[in-house]
Amino acid sequence: MRFAIITHVPHGLANDSYFAYAPYVREMNIWTQFTDAVEIVAPLELVQKTAIAIDYNQKDIIFSDIKSMNLIGFKSILSSLLHTPKTAYKIFRAMRRADHIHLRCPGNIGLLGCFIQIFFPGKTKTAKYAGNWDPDAAQPLTYRIQKWILNNTFLTKNMQVLVYGEWLGSSKNIKPFFTATYRDSDKIPVEPRMLHNNIRFLFVGSLAIGKRPLYAIQLVQQLSQSGFKVSLDLFGEGREMQVLKDYCLSHELQDIVRFQGNQAEAVVRKAYQESHFVLLPSQSEGWPKVLAEAMFWGCLPVASKVSCVPSMLDHGKRGILLAMDLNQDVSEIKNILENQQQYDDKVLKSVAWSRDYTLDLFQNQIKALLRP
Structure with a gap:
């Protein structure tokens, strides 16, 4: 199985190994152990490995570097808009090559991924919504759009969206889930x-x-x-x-x-x-x-x-x-x-x-x- 990860999490490369924020990588190491090939679409911008970063276990990762998308401040918005077509193409290309598409939400890269996954209704997909799924919570517009697309069974097919808690108004796409750190x-x-x-x-x-x-x-x-x-x-x-x-x-x-x-x-x-x-x-x-x-x-x-x-x-x-x-x-x-x-x-x-x-x-x- 070729597994495509679409994420906003910043990554780095050192000694031929990719690294990122430790809790995220620990979780992804569990996902990737059940796959044959992994492609990550994410920003490659970390220069130094800190105490809260670790390496992926997978060593033959295919990495598609994209620019971070920041919608705060005029210059950041302009830069994000200019890079959006190239970023969208890289996400589309990774999804087309994948057997399983995995989105990390919420985030601006996740938002793009939510739109682009619509073009792949036949592929198996998962999304990890790591934010607050409460429909009554006050959240940015981009978060609300992601939640709406992921919950919509017409736009989002063959998808299991992992969310925290059980909420009224959730479609069959939504699966209450959890995150763990320690073993038995x-x-x-x-x-x-x-x-x-x-x-x-x-x-x-x-x-x-x-x-x-x-x-x-x-x-x-x-x-x-x-x-x-x-x-x-x-x-x-x-x-x-x-x-x-x-x-x-x-x-x-x-x-x-x-x-x-x-x-x-x-x-x-x-x-x-x-x-x-x-x-x-x-x-x-x-x-x-x-x-x-x-x-x-x-x-x-x-x-x-x-x-x-x-x-x-x-x-x-x-x-x-x-x-x-x-x-x-x-x-x-x-x-x-x-x-x-x-x-x-x-x-x-x-x-x-x-x-x-x-x-x-x-x-x-x-x-x-x-x-x-």
């Missing part, structure tokens, strides 16, 4: 942490406005001012890094807030295993792997009510759902910090739920999609 063999016993001495909080993700890392800092700041001995480690980098550091400096939070930057998976795993809570006050999510990963290791999730998060947390039975009101959310966390039994109960439920969604199950379901 990773299931070592974990015990809820004791809520005394230093209570550790984590934030794992991009330091971007949409992820609301400042709100995470403010939660821990308020808890500290209330007399709790707490700390916060932020794993990740982004445009808000300096803003957040300046905030911590001006509010004298250097002793309780630590910026860890991008770290390898093993380092983040150890942090999950040693921390009490993970904070994710995000504005938008698809399937937040950070929550599932933390829950796997007994690190209780504290997250905003977006996408399928309420379902993941069983509406508060497996974690804390944020109201995004600082006083109210701090009060809710305080209640847990003062009730070890309630904390233990939520942690054990979250561990049991997360450990149902392993890479072994994910691998079997991907195999069923590609080789029914």
